Amino acid sequence: MTKAAAWTVFALGLAHIVFGLIRFRAPLAEVLAAGFYDQFRHTEARRAAFWFLLCGVLLMLAGQLALRAVAAGDPGALKTIAWYALGAGIVGVAAFPASPLWSLLVLGVGLLVV
Numbered sequence: 561m562t563k564a565a566a567w568t569v570f571a572l573g574l575a576h577i578v579f580g581l582i583r584f585r586a587p588l589a590e591v592l593a594a595g596f597y598d599q600f601r602h603t604e605a606r607r608a609a610f611w612f613l614l615c616g617v618l619l620m621l622a623g624q625l626a627l628r629a630v631a632a633g634d635p636g637a638l639k640t641i642a643w644y645a646l647g648a649g650i651v652g653v654a655a656f657p658a659s660p661l662w663s664l665l666v667l668g669v670g671l672l673v674v
Contacts, residue, residue: 562638563630565670569645570623572663576616584609626671642671 581588587605600610622641629637649664 562671562673563627565667565673566623566626566630566638568623568670569626569641569667570620572667573616573619573621573623576619577613580609580612580616584612638671642668644668645671 584605587603587609590603591599591606591609600606622645626638626641629635629641645664646668649661649668652659652661652664
């Protein structure tokens with residue numbers, strides 16, 4: 561269960577990036593056309609694109625660290641990642657109940673099962 565949860569976190573991050581590149585194609589094209597530097601602050605769509613993609617990178621990082629912790633047999637590192645996922649999930653669900661942030665709660669529990 562733990563290894564599957566770790567892979568799921570990584571895959572979720574990758575999916576976040578792919579979906580974000582598709583969903584925010586127009587604002588990202590505007591940012592690139594404008595020279596990228598300091599361009600994300602100009603519109604809400606650009607800010608949303610930035611944070612959505614950054615979240616994907618951080619999910620991939622958490623998944624990669626969880627996979628390394630599984631491989632190393634480090635339950636302490638897995639529990640740390642799990643508690644962060646659970647905390648982010650609780651705050652996220654409270655802020656946006658109709659969002660997919662419920663998945664963080666499920667994945668956090670999956671990472672706790674060592």
